[in-house]
Amino acid sequence: MNIHEYQGKEILKNYGVRIQEGIVVRNPDQAVEAAKRLTAETGTGWHVVKAQIHAGGRGKGGGVKLAKNLDQVREHANAILGMNLVTHQTGPEGRTVHKVLIAQDVYYPGPSEPKEYYLSILLDRAKGRNVIMASTEGGMDIEEVAEHSPEKILKEWIDPRVGLQPFQARKVAFNLGLEGEAFKEMVKFIQALYRAYEDTDASQFEINPVLKTSDNKILAVDAKVNLDDNALYRHKTFEDLRDFNEEDPLEVEASAHNLNYVKLDGNVGCMVNGAGLAMATMDIIKLSGGEPANFLDVGGSANAQTVEAGFRIILKDPNVKAILINIFGGIVRCDRVASGVVEAYKNIGDIQVPIIVRLQGTNAEEGARIIDESGLKVYSAVLLKDAADRVKEVLA
């Protein structure tokens, strides 16, 4: 599960990770109030107005602005709230901004120069261990750093039997070139961050940038926090962090039906049992000259109810010109699935797009017969090749 910067920072703060303080607001009046409060609490003179959406690259897209007085706080909040923010991660359609974070200015002048760093924690799948990645190239896209100067990325793997050891945190801090008070602060920062990661069942923390302030404090200026969906049952309070505004409405509807659906922007919808076969079906659509409109795994029990719910969701996507249903019947019998398709089709009534049903496995021939004899505008196929050919035909 993805969460917002302000939510991630709140979690970090609870674990003793120093953060750039801020207050999340929904309108310009609240923004001004928040700015006043922050000045009273932190002494900050300037403020940063930061769009809260689940995507990176907000600054470049115009979603992060520095305000040097309260009028500018109002002005920027007014401009950013409600804007359609387009970044390299939102896609061309962008994302509407519903909330902004009013944050303290942490780049104030002082005895030393502020400096930005990069820190992340994630699972190294190859090693089966968590890894801390750090770099002096703060504020940059880490993938670019990895490509052009991989030697600038430090990695420290965590032994699950003993967890993060103090020497590892010191190693990272030293290798980032820190010394004195800033070094001690960084060691504490890394240890607190890792504790937070473990305790919350996170699947990724990316703190970019981590800032050494001019008075040698270390703090998180941004926080990208991903939580392990499989572990949410252990953290009931995290349910409230889900922001439906950030999700495609069709995906929200699908999840209510326990369907695993991802909206894409192609023209051929698909409905499949099993995640691997669902991806393979998308690939077949592409090879047949179409573009997949979605990923949809109906899971092990493809019955009339799930098929109907799937149909309804796919049909709400106006780009869909055809639908390919691909079911490999194992435990679930193809004749049952076929009856389910026919029933769902009749329940929905007026379906304007051609439907190709490919049933394979248990009772496949009987399933195909049920489809063929239904009198509906549905094409049946048994072999995957035939299904691909049908897709080509209906798109031609």
Add this chain to the structure above:
Amino acid sequence: MSVLVNKDSKVIVQGFTGSEGSFHAQQMIEYGTNLVGGVTPGKGGSSHLDRPVFNTVAEAVQKTGANVSIIFVPPAFAADAIMEAADAGIKVIVAITEGIPTKDMIFAKEYIKNFDVTLIGPNCPGVITPGEAKVGIMPGFVFEPGRIGIVSKSGTLTYEAADQIVKAGLGISTAIGIGGDPIIGTPTKDAVELLMNDPETDAIVMIGEIGGNYEAVASEYIKSTGNKKPVVGFIAGQTAPKGRRMGHAGAIIGGADDTAAAKMKIMRESGIYVVESPANIGETMLKALKGEPISA
């Protein structure tokens, strides 16, 4: 020989009396798997599906001589069940459960390193040696016996591959569903290696998907054997967008190496017969067995 499971395997079911466990235990018994009992804590001493129920895996091993366990325990308790099986001396653990927290699996995988055990899964369809033993949830009839091994991250796509292999007039030695989670017990390379060294396997189908580096590591291994046996490969998710989880917890494109294109490239460079369409697995295997050049 075949690999992992055969007619001599003594199989127990963890989560035996639950609905999933019961249903699939019945299916496995009907298939002919030598299912010797099951474990449900608190129900020891009773009988289920004409098989004894034990409170602990240790007791089940002691009383039945079980050496293989299949796990249907719910996600919150599944990592614990894996560790219990390893501790009791089980040699092959097949974890079907989907949705185990990653943190639990990091610990479980580390823990079982202390034992002589192979973990298959989690989040997998299991293992089948056709005609001998089915330790999984796959439809047994699809898998005719033969000499082609299958390694796959996916469930239904494995059935699809097996079906094409059978329709091509061939059969399966052992099919290993390794699972679609970020952390699994037996990565692609280890499963391929088992089949490479199996005298009853002539060729291998290797099915991967986006995310992680397992297929790349397996490709390097295959090349290092001098392509001892032909391998037909497919990667699902050529059309998957970046950063979105496609059903399986592990199926997500983070970096450039996670993409289907990157994996297929390495596979081709390693002498694997790569199919772009999953519809061509069977016919490509026939070409591969004839030693036809790789072009597809």
